[in-house]
Amino acid sequence: MTVKEEKIDNIKSLGEKVVSADNDEPQIGVFVCHCGHNIAGTVDVAKVAEYASTLPNVVKAEHYMFMCSKPGVQLIKDSIEDLGVNRTVVASCSKNQHGRTFTNAIEEMGLNKHRHQQVNVREYCSWVHQKEKEKATDKALKLVEAGVNRARKLEDVETRKIPTTKAALVIGAGIAGLRSAHDLAELGIPVYLVERNSTIGGHMTQLNKTFPTLECPQCSISPLTNGVANHPLIELHTNAQIKNVEGSMGNFEVEIEIKPRYVKDNCTSCGECAAHCPVEVPSEWDSGMSMRNAIYKAYPQAIPATYVRDKKACIECNTCINICPVQAIDFSMQPETKTFKVGSIIVAAGYDEYDPTEIEPYHYGQEGYEDVITQLKLERMLSPTSLTNSQVLRPSDGKIPKSIVMIQCVGSRNDQVGNQYCTGVCCKFAIKNARIVKEMYPDSDVTICYIDVRTPGLNFEELYKSAQEVGVRFIRGRPSEILKDPVSEELRVIVEDTLSQTPLKLKADLVVLSAAMVPPEGIGPLGSKLHVLRSKEGFLKEFHIKMNPTLSSKGGIYLAGAIQGPKDISETVAHAGNAAALAAAPLVKGYIEKEMLIPTIDYDLCVKCGLCKTVCAPAAIDIGTDGSPIVNEIACKSCGMCMPACPTGAIQLLNFLDDQLLDEIIAVSGGGAVCE
């Protein structure tokens, strides 16, 4: 017996097993697409179709110019109606491209959509072997045969409708969280908005102006903060953190812990308490550029306007309790926990400004280097509510700096600190601030040291040019060091102008570091509570960088704004709006459709080792009380990672069973890979 005959025999015997089990004789239709010249220009499609017609169970095999066209799809439908085809194989492009087109077609004809097998002869054959027509055709023959083998045993998979909870959780109330929460509420969905800090608004409220139009960020964001705070469908919890998240897409149960403000809601925000508080600590909201009291409101427009007591800083002198005209202050308040049920979760946890302390040559934060600050601190100095009355003053002596040097890419594009990525926002805010400062102090020198100026998109190159026009100086070079001259006590920025190859020592009265955007503190624990994956940079990982940058790695949990990666405000708002739309869809519809393409566990074979749980990225496998794994049908993403992990083969994914894959491999390998 030749190898070929032996192979066919094998297939037959394997095929018969299923037939007897299913009592459903496979009738396979094979359709080979020309895709214009894309496929037919290289692969001999007629030969492929002819070969397919000789394969067992194939009752129809033909080739056609465009299978995705209406007449092409009609061919499939006709074969089902006329010939009783009950499994289809289309050899064309990828499953992602047109798989949906063909599964929809067979579904219309009453077949379960999982009975379709897509074979990719375009990317796998014609495109990669354009100069080897014969080999490309041979490969197509094998792939089509493998597809037929695979189709033979395909089983129906049920699609189940699961009712969803019509409510959403939004984590983080910066610009991203506010936008998402407001958009969801406008769609009629009740929203729980949870913010870690005592006020909402996030980093945007700290800024002086937004690029490229130099608008006032408070003016832009306050309609939204007010809108969210007063929206009947939004329940806002500040000073609150996520404690636990259970459940999956469509139905989550969330537990949060709310830390006490120690000030009751009848606070009139009169400020008497803070005025008499004897304790002063650096203000977090002001990025350390001013002091706040132990009882405080972060900033004048803060929402909620209720004051808050910093228990760690407080010396419990009780002055505030006695002075409060409405007796709103109560030191006995306790943390409380709340649970609620939601259908979707949006994570809008934002970012932190990179702390440049670890870059030692810049001496940031060291004694004697008080005049090395970050852009956020400069924003705070410039802002209308600043301690310096919106003037730029050197922190060391309060004088107006005559020379200001800005350093780009501090913590970005830097392998030494482990951040390869470009934050993509720093060039824009540095140019914006440089222009503002230069316009305020035309006699001062303002210099930006950059590696590359990255200002793509509408309006940003114009911003760059406008800064050049007012006299901001740009030097291409990454400074190696900021030195304090031991004699004159002045700061010197050591940099090579790489365009003229000149080493420079720039005198600097004030050095401003354009620090990167990095994942926010505490994202690790939050990520693990949500069971979502993180990128190597530490941000939360999106489902697909191009086609779905908003969904997280787990169904039902969406990402909004900088938590997915550095973004400016416009990008954040767009991203957050998209997150709201995606999160709302299953809640508005009322149910989710879930294909039950999920693994089954043979508990006789299972040794309870738990390996399947460790590899399950969406955390869809739980361990029961007796140690056996249980598959969460809703959370499962049908990725199949658990199958190879299982040492005993106890866990098997429907339609990806070992014998089904073996059938496929036999055809591709020419039968040589069979090992019994």
Next chain:
Amino acid sequence: MVKENTFAFFLGCIMPNRYPAIEKSTKFIMEKLGYEILEMERATCCPAPGVFRSFNKVDWMVAAARNLCIAEQLDADILTVCNGCFGTLQEVNKHLKENEEHRNLVNERLKLIGDYEFKGTINVRHVAEVLGYEIGPWGIEDVIIRKINAKAAIHYGCHFLKPTRIREIESSEGPTIIEEFVEALGIQSVRFNEQLTCCGAGGGVKAYDGNASMTIFAEKMKNIDEVKPDFILDICPFCHLQYETGQDYLNKNKNCNYDYPVIHLSQLTAYCMGMNQEFIGLQYQLMGKDYIFGGFGVNKEEEAA
């Protein structure tokens, strides 16, 4: 376990040939501090970390490993007074301890030149680190008999601290180990511009391109001259040589008039511990021949050696 309070003294090349006073000073202080100093017979050049490694890294490791083996046979940690020797020996020692593949390769080649096998039983120490951390400013206070009231421009050099992930001593961007130690000897350290950059000698620059070496050095001296120290304090004979001959060169060729004494940390410490000024050997150096430390006695009445 290696012998306690014992060092195999690795002399290197420059010190015994040009500055024997540094060798004498080092032996003086280490013995006074209660260490036994062993001679490393048949020790060779370290070999220099810049030049040799750049040409052939494996043979560089083999030659260094041979020196390490001599100390292993003496069962004592190596003591060096030179940044270059420290750079090579410390790095090769650490690398061969961690990298089995290279250890086997080096041992294969060592067999060809005699009874040597790298075992990785010892550590390599620099005198600045022994004084700065092991004795420490707190410990030296008890054994010095005089202090010096002077301002010193401290030059760390390169290989003592860099690369920090291999040396694991202290950050190379803002070190304080020597400042803190010499403060106990009465010395005030004066900061100068670009203090932590190279003297211009290392990496083969001095031998290969003297002009480039002097350009770097001239900048260095300009920065030091701005702060007018009493002397330059270094921890490496090669830097020492550069500061000595470099000042001389600048005086003769570039219309300079420098005369800053150049003093190694061992010389300074030995003086404070009682060694006579004449043995410090400034009179045999090119610069600051007439410089007098002018120490003032502290606490103890002890006869100078």
